[in-house]
Amino acid sequence: MSNIRLLAAALCFGWVLPAAGFSADIRIGYIQWVPDQGPVLSNILPEPDDAGQRGAELALADNNTTGRFLNHSYRLESVVADSASDAQEALAGLMDQGIELFILNVPATTLREMATQANDRALLFNAGASDNALRVRDCAPNVLHTIASYGMLTDALGQWLSARRWQKIFLITGPTEQDQQWADSFRRASKRFNLKIIADKPWSFEGDLRRTASRELPLFTQASDYDAVVVADVRGDFGEYVPFNTWLPRPVTGTQGMTPVTWHRVVEAWGAAQLQRRFTGLAHRDMTDIDYAAWLGVRAVGEAVTRTAKVRSKAVRTYLLSDQLQLDGFKGRQLSFRTWNGQLRQPIPLVHPRALVGQTPIEGFLHPKTDLDTLGFDAPESQCRIVK
Amino acid sequence: MGLIRTLALCAVCSFTAVPAMASLAYVSNEKDNSLSVIDMDTLEVVDTIAVGQRPRGILLSKDNSKLYICASDDDTVQILDLATRTIIDDLPSGEDPEQFALHPNDRHLYIANEDDAIVTVVDIQTKEVLAQTEVGVEPEGMAVSPDGRWAVSSSETTSMLHWINTETFKIEKNIVVGQRPRHVEFSDDNKTAWASAEIGGTVHVIDVDRLSEIKTLDFSIRGVHQDKVQPVGIELTSDGKLAFVALGPANHVAVVDAQSYEILDYLLVGSRVWHLELNEDESQLLTTNGVSGDVSVIDVADRKVIKSIKVGRYPWGVVIAPSP
Numbered sequence: 001m002s003n004i005r006l007l008a009a010a011l012c013f014g015w016v017l018p019a020a021g022f023s024a025d026i027r028i029g030y031i032q033w034v035p036d037q038g039p040v041l042s043n044i045l046p047e048p049d050d051a052g053q054r055g056a057e058l059a060l061a062d063n064n065t066t067g068r069f070l071n072h073s074y075r076l077e078s079v080v081a082d083s084a085s086d087a088q089e090a091l092a093g094l095m096d097q098g099i100e101l102f103i104l105n106v107p108a109t110t111l112r113e114m115a116t117q118a119n120d121r122a123l124l125f126n127a128g129a130s131d132n133a134l135r136v137r138d139c140a141p142n143v144l145h146t147i148a149s150y151g152m153l154t155d156a157l158g159q160w161l162s163a164r165r166w167q168k169i170f171l172i173t174g175p176t177e178q179d180q181q182w183a184d185s186f187r188r189a190s191k192r193f194n195l196k197i198i199a200d201k202p203w204s205f206e207g208d209l210r211r212t213a214s215r216e217l218p219l220f221t222q223a224s225d226y227d228a229v230v231v232a233d234v235r236g237d238f239g240e241y242v243p244f245n246t247w248l249p250r251p252v253t254g255t256q257g258m259t260p261v262t263w264h265r266v267v268e269a270w271g272a273a274q275l276q277r278r279f280t281g282l283a284h285r286d287m288t289d290i291d292y293a294a295w296l297g298v299r300a301v302g303e304a305v306t307r308t309a310k311v312r313s314k315a316v317r318t319y320l321l322s323d324q325l326q327l328d329g330f331k332g333r334q335l336s337f338r339t340w341n342g343q344l345r346q347p348i349p350l351v352h353p354r355a356l357v358g359q360t361p362i363e364g365f366l367h368p369k370t371d372l373d374t375l376g377f378d379a380p381e382s383q384c385r386i387v388k
Numbered sequence: 389m390g391l392i393r394t395l396a397l398c399a400v401c402s403f404t405a406v407p408a409m410a411s412l413a414y415v416s417n418e419k420d421n422s423l424s425v426i427d428m429d430t431l432e433v434v435d436t437i438a439v440g441q442r443p444r445g446i447l448l449s450k451d452n453s454k455l456y457i458c459a460s461d462d463d464t465v466q467i468l469d470l471a472t473r474t475i476i477d478d479l480p481s482g483e484d485p486e487q488f489a490l491h492p493n494d495r496h497l498y499i500a501n502e503d504d505a506i507v508t509v510v511d512i513q514t515k516e517v518l519a520q521t522e523v524g525v526e527p528e529g530m531a532v533s534p535d536g537r538w539a540v541s542s543s544e545t546t547s548m549l550h551w552i553n554t555e556t557f558k559i560e561k562n563i564v565v566g567q568r569p570r571h572v573e574f575s576d577d578n579k580t581a582w583a584s585a586e587i588g589g590t591v592h593v594i595d596v597d598r599l600s601e602i603k604t605l606d607f608s609i610r611g612v613h614q615d616k617v618q619p620v621g622i623e624l625t626s627d628g629k630l631a632f633v634a635l636g637p638a639n640h641v642a643v644v645d646a647q648s649y650e651i652l653d654y655l656l657v658g659s660r661v662w663h664l665e666l667n668e669d670e671s672q673l674l675t676t677n678g679v680s681g682d683v684s685v686i687d688v689a690d691r692k693v694i695k696s697i698k699v700g701r702y703p704w705g706v707v708i709a710p711s712p
Contacts, residue, residue: 065505065525066546069562271544271568274502274526277484281503299545306547306564326567328545328587332637333615334567371613 022309023071026063028298029094029102030056030078033087033110034128042240047288052105052127053078054283055291059298061282063305072305076298084110088117095121100313103127103297105290108134115140123313125297128290132185135341135377139384142313144320144342146300147293148262150185152376156260156348156360157230157253158189159374163362166227166251170199172220172242174233182255183232199223203238217245230254257352260360263292264351270332296335296344300327321387332359333372341384345372411667411711412470413674414455415683416443417700423457423468424683424699426674428667428708431685431695437473440466445487445530446705449512450494455707456512458485458499465499465510470709480517482508487571489532489539491554498539498552500527507541507550509557519557523550529583531572533596542569542583549583549592551599561599566590571663573622575646582631584619591619591633593649605633605644609654612638621663625670630688632673634661641675641684643691653691657684662703668710676703 032052048054056076063074077094081087087106091114094102100121104111105128112134118124119142126134126145135149161167169190173183183200190197205216221229221242229246231254233239239256251257265276265286279287279295287295303326304319305311319325320337327335331347338345350357361371367378412434413426421443425435440459443466447456455468458481465479465488481488482501485508489498496518499508505525509518524546532539532554539552547569551561566588573582574596581594593603607617618636624646625631631644637660643653658677665674666688673686677696683703685695 062525062545066543066548068522069524069546069548069550069559271526274544277503326588328547328567332618334587334589370615372615 024073024305024309024311026067026072026074026101026301026305026311027097027099028056028060028074028076028301029091029099030076030105030294031081031087031090031094031102031114032079032105032128033081033084033107034105035107037235040235040237042236042238048283048285050080050283051288051290052103052294053080054279054285055127055287055293055295056103056298058279058282058291059295059302062278063298063302066302066306070306070309074298074302084113088114091117091122101125101301101316103294105294111143112138112140115143118142120314123317125294125300127293127297131181132377135343136382136384139341139382139386141342141386142317144297144300144317144337144344146296146344147289148346148348149343149376150182151188152343152346152348153260153262154182154185154189155192155375156350157186158193158195159360159362159365160258160260160350160358161195161228161253162193163364167195168226168228169195169197170201170221170223170226170229170246170250171197172201172203172229172231172233172239174203174231174235174237174239176235178234179232182234186230186232186254198226203233205238213241213245217242218247221245221247223247226250228253229257231256258350258357259352260348260350262289262346262348263287264289264349264356266351266354266356267330267349268356270330272330275330292329296327296329299329300325303327338373338379339387340379341377341382342386343376345370345375347372348375409711411708413665413667413683413706413708414446415674415676415699415703416446416457416705418442418444418678418702418704420700420702422700423455424703425473426683426697426699428672428711431697433697433699435473436700437468439468439475440464440478444704445485446707447488447490448707448709450490450492452709452712455709456488456490456497458488460484460486460502465497479510479512479515480508481510482506482517482520486528487530489530491532491539492534492536496532496554498530498532498541500530500541502526502528505543507539507552509539521550521552521557521559523559524548529569529571531574531581533574533578533581534576535578537578538581538596540572540574540581540583542572544568544570544586547585547588549581549594563592563594563599563601565592565601566604570620571622573624575624575628576626577628582622582624584622584633586618586620586636589614589617589619591622591631591644603649605649605651607633607635607638607642607651607654609635609638609640612640620661621675623664623666623673625666625688632664632686634664634675636660636662637679639677641673641686655686655691655693657686657693658682658696663705665706665708667708674706674708676706678702678704
């Protein structure tokens with residue numbers, strides 16, 4: 001009703017209100033390619049297949065509710081690919097249809113290739129890959145990251161351990177490449193926040209821990225003393241069985257136990273309860289970190305179009321990387337993108353499965369510009385300069 | 389132990405006669421499903437009233453005999469009779485009512501339905517839903533101009549003020565403001581409307597005749613990170629001279645000259661300050677402090693915080709009923 005009125009007003013007095021008079025149809029692509037993670041021991045709570053896609057859909061609805069007051073309408077074209085090459089074909093096809101804005105939930109290797117493929121024809125939002133290399137070395141000027149990097153997550157944990165003075169760490173690292181990356185990232189955080197890794201052991205057991213965790217793990221975690229156990233098990237293979245099975249009675253954190261996350265269902269402050277409810281209403285499940293990152297990507301596009309009345313990818317990118325941006329991500333702070341590597345600055349919650357434990361950055365960890373840059377890779381720590 | 393204490397407390401309530409003279413403040417406790425009643429003479433909590441789930445916005449009927457309560461998680465607006473302190477009725481409210489505003493005709497209640505992106509208008513006498521107007525994502529702030537001409541809804545995720553004509557219930561104007569607009573307050577002379585943007589960190593002053601922004605206020609408190617300056621509640625004095633702005637997790641209330649827009653002072657209150665209310669003669673200002681679970685009392689003339697009063701968990705809204 002109201003948009004008909006606005007449209008009529010715009011037709012009569014098109015010269016009066018540039019913002020209201022500008023009508024636009026904004027198309028956004030969503031491309032997902034999630035390789036099979038292989039079998040895991042802890043398979044009780046599987047990741048939803050549509051993680052990411054439903055987050056993008058929710059943001060699309062949010063954008064359209066706003067857009068109807070401005071004659072902006074948003075459409076989403078979603079593709080769930082079966083392989084990296086399928087994902088790349090989908091990108092080519094959608095770009096040929098004129099789509100310039102994409103949310104990608106794909107592994108880092110595929111993301112690199114798609115960034116090269118898109119070149120200056122499209123702006124890509126990385127909602128799936130946390131790999132540090134994408135923020136430190138292999139940055140593409142057409143990629144913005146809405147998912148937190150491993151560096152941000154492990155710095156969040158490092159700040160917490162340091163603030164609690166749990167400084168002696170027993171680190172257990174799983175066998176996958178992602179586990180190694182996460183552990184390397186934590187080792188970096190341990191230096192930044194003055195933690196001491198007193199044991200650094202790879203996980204190499206191959207038995208079924210559901211039957212033997214209580215026998216194997218106490219022996220595996222024997223050491224003279226430590227304050228906390230940190231687990232690097234990104235896909236959730238063995239890590240769920242570490243809590244309560246350690247040699248010493250110590251808390252378990254990392255990828256299991258108390259976990260640093262981009263998003264989790266227990267986040268409810270700062271209006272987040274409303275976002276969680278809207279999401280559950282749409283998807284009939286909890287919102288994951290990938291959903292949240294995809295949601296943020298589509299919302300960032302909406303914010304740029306609302307504020308600038310421009311829809312081309314270059315204009316959207318320019319606005320998002322400017323100091324004009326105030327993105328509301330329900331984390332109690334305005335969010336913005338780092339101009340050197342395109343990473344979204346954001347607070348990192350620390351959660352256990354049923355409650356929020358804390359929010360980082362923790363007060364007292366200082367930074368000359370913004371304390372959000374105490375998490376992840378600050379300009380001097382990154383080789384990237386995506387804004388010249 | 390807890391149960392026995394609760395029983396004892398209830399026994400006391402039911403036999404306590406309601407004091408007749410003092411002016412009373414009512415505070416909604418979002419996570420305790422209760423209202424705290426504060427005696428404005430002694431500045432002490434004199435009663436706690438059990439209400440619906442997640443009470444947030446509260447307001448008084450024009451004759452100050454009833455209190456309307458947004459019981460957000462019960463999807464209803466409850467009516468509390470203040471003489472007997474009992475819930476006597478409820479109103480259809482739409483889903484998840486958060487804030488609302490009463491038209492000067494004492495009948496039309498404008499309710500922001502946060503989950504549904506709708507403003508519901510209910511006739512309090514007939515309990516009829518007169519209109520449901522579609523607004524932006526997460527409508528929160530709700531205000532009706534003192535002359536009754538405009539109802540304004542602020543939608544948080546859409547970052548707009550929607551100006552609803554109170555005769556047609558249709559939106560006539562949308563004004564984009566800073567991120568996450570939380571609250572709207574009209575000046576008594578109908579000339580300006582003040583809207584707070586929580587994530588933007590700003591307050592936007594709108595000229596009501598021209599429906600355009602005339603001033604954006606920024607706040608800066610020494611020793612407080614700029615991102616923590618998050619304006620929420622606004623209260624204006626009836627003479628149009630002063631504005632008070634609650635700054636959320638900055639834990640301060642800004643005192644603003646409402647004519648020159650100069651920021652005169654920042655007053656330290658409890659943690660995450662939400663909403664504000666002046667007493668009848670405007671000598672005192674109450675603030676609800678969500679995280680510290682208390683109410684700060686500000687002496688307006690001295691610009692000093694004179695007391696904090698412990699209330700329930702997550703105090704949200706506050707109104708003061710003048711002494712009868």
